[in-house]
Amino acid sequence: MTEERGPLKPSGVWATAVGVARVRALETAREDPLFRDPLAVAFATAGGVGPGSSRPERANEAERQRWLGVASSIIIRTRFLDDLLDRATEAGIRQVVLLGAGMDSRAFRLGWPAATRLFEVDTAEPLDFKASVLRQEGAVPGCERITVAVDLREDWPSALAAAGHDQALPTVWIAEGLLIYLPEDAVELLLDRVGDLSATGSRMGLTLGSRGVLARFADDAAPGSAASMWVSEMPEDPVGWLSGLGWDAEAFTLRDRAAAYGRPISTPPQLDEGPGGLISAVRR
Numbered sequence: 001m002t003e004e005r006g007p008l009k010p011s012g013v014w015a016t017a018v019g020v021a022r023v024r025a026l027e028t029a030r031e032d033p034l035f036r037d038p039l040a041v042a043f044a045t046a047g048g049v050g051p052g053s054s055r056p057e058r059a060n061e062a063e064r065q066r067w068l069g070v071a072s073s074i075i076i077r078t079r080f081l082d083d084l085l086d087r088a089t090e091a092g093i094r095q096v097v098l099l100g101a102g103m104d105s106r107a108f109r110l111g112w113p114a115a116t117r118l119f120e121v122d123t124a125e126p127l128d129f130k131a132s133v134l135r136q137e138g139a140v141p142g143c144e145r146i147t148v149a150v151d152l153r154e155d156w157p158s159a160l161a162a163a164g165h166d167q168a169l170p171t172v173w174i175a176e177g178l179l180i181y182l183p184e185d186a187v188e189l190l191l192d193r194v195g196d197l198s199a200t201g202s203r204m205g206l207t208l209g210s211r212g213v214l215a216r217f218a219d220d221a222a223p224g225s226a227a228s229m230w231v232s233e234m235p236e237d238p239v240g241w242l243s244g245l246g247w248d249a250e251a252f253t254l255r256d257r258a259a260a261y262g263r264p265i266s267t268p269p270q271l272d273e274g275p276g277g278l279i280s281a282v283r284r
C-alpha cells in the first residue's frame with residue numbers, strides 16, 4: 001500500500017466545510033470584503049474546490065439564484081459571528097468553543113486577547129484535513145487553539161472537559177452552518193448540553209436554517225450536495241424557544257444584517273420574512 005500524501009479527500013457532511021471555505025476565499029479576494037480569511041483559499045484548493053476550479057453547472061437560473069443566495073448567506077453570517085466574537089472578548093470572555101468548526105480559521109485571523117483558549121469541535125476527518133493544510137501553510141494561531149475530535153451526537157461534553165474546557169468560566173459558543181444538519185431532537189440535545197456547560201454571562205452565536213429552506217431546496221438535493229443533508233430549520237419563534245432554554249436571544253435576518261454591512265440583498269423576499277436565523281444570545 002502506498003503511503004497517503006496530502007490531505008484526505010473531503011466527503012460526506014464535512015465536505016460542506018470545504019465548500020464554505022471556497023465562498024470565504026472568493027469574498028477575501030474582493031476589493032471590499034466583509035472579512036478577510038487568507039487560509040480559506042488553501043482549504044478550498046486542498047479540497048479540490050479552489051477559486052480557479054470549475055463548479056457544477058447549475059441547471060437553470062432559479063437554481064443559480066438559490067446558490068448565490070447560499071453563498072451570500074455564508075458571507076453575511078461569517079461577518080455577523082466575527083462581530084459577535086469581538087463583542088464577547090471585549091466583555092471579558094476568554095473561552096471560545098466552535099461547534100462543527102470545519103474550516104473556520106478564526107483562531108488564526110481574529111485578534112484575540114492574551115489567555116484566550118479556543119476549542120474546535122468536529123469529527124476527526126475534517127480536523128485531520130485541516131491540520132494537514134495548516135501545517136503546509138505554516139499557520140500560527142493568535143490564541144491557544146485546542147482541537148476536540150468527537151461526533152456531536154455522542155458524549156462531546158466529556159471530550160470537551162477532558163480537553164480543558166472550564167464550565168465555571170463563561171464561554172462564547174458558535175454553531176455556524178451546523179444545526180441545519182442535525183435533526184430537531186439532536187438540536188435540542190445539543191443546546192441542552194451547551195446550556196449545562198454555560199456559566200451565567202456566556203454567549204452564543206447560532207445560524208439556523210431559515211423557514212421554508214428545506215422545501216425551497218427539495219428539488220436541488222442531488223446526492224452528496226449540501227442541500228441533500230439539510231434536515232432542520234428554525235422554529236417559528238426562535239427567541240421564545242431560546243428563552244425557554246435559559247438564553248436571552250436576539251434574532252436577525254440576513255437581509256437586515258446585509259444592509260447593515262453595506263451589502264444589501266437586492267432580490268425581493270421569497271417569503272414573508274419573519275424572525276431571522278442569525279442568533280445572538282446571552283446566558284441568564
Ligand SMILES: C[S@@+](CC[C@H](N)C(=O)[O-])C[C@H]1O[C@@H](n2cnc3c(N)ncnc32)[C@H](O)[C@@H]1O
Nearest residue numbers: 014016017100101102104122123151152176177
Ligand atoms: C457547513 S460546515 C460549517 C463549518 C464551520 N462552522 C463554518 O461555518 O465554516 C458543517 C460542519 O459541521 C460538522 N458536523 C456536522 N455534523 C456533525 C456531527 N454530528 N459532529 C461533529 N461535527 C459535525 C461538519 O463536519 C462540518 O465541518
